Amino acid sequence: MLANIVAFLSSGENVTFFIFALLAIGGSIFMLSFTKVVHMVLALAVAFISLAGLYVLLDAEFVAFVQVLIYAGAISILMIFGIMMTKHQGEEEEPKRPVYNTLLFIGAAGLFGILFYAIQTVNLSPGEFEAPQDNTMEIGKLLFNQHVIPFELMSVLLTVAFIGAIVVAKREED
Missing domain, CATH: 1.20.5 (Single alpha-helices involved in coiled-coils or other helix-helix interfaces)
Structure with a gap:
């Protein structure tokens, strides 16, 4: 199994994919976990931009450009305008949630483990994409x-x- 990991990380394209995938997943998790709306929008923008990077790796430059232009740019700006145009009363600070954070970490680690095992055990036939x-x-x-x-x-x-x-x-x- 360690040989598969080393073989996977030997290619620069695979390392770039891994980084963009981690950023997309991390941005999505942070978007759901943050309590302040501005932080949520920034995490969502990170997820959108990393998805655009994944599109570039798939040779879909137009889709990547549209992803950055529309989602990372326009929708994030629109959400920030929506936040600025609405009134916010004195926001009280949420209490710390140690049980929630522990369960969140266990769930994310479990999902990562299941996906990692599934990817390592699957046998895909190599093919050429034109x-x-x-x-x-x-x-x-x-x-x-x-x-x-x-x-x-x-x-x-x-x-x-x-x-x-x-x-x-x-x-x-x-």
């Missing part, structure tokens, strides 16, 4: 030919949601 020459052009063709109606509906839905959030925030202010 990425298309210009995957961005293919995505654009699909998006603007076959999926143009859902694309436009999503833009209208996001615009209505943003306007609704502003109206609700203004109503609370008055």
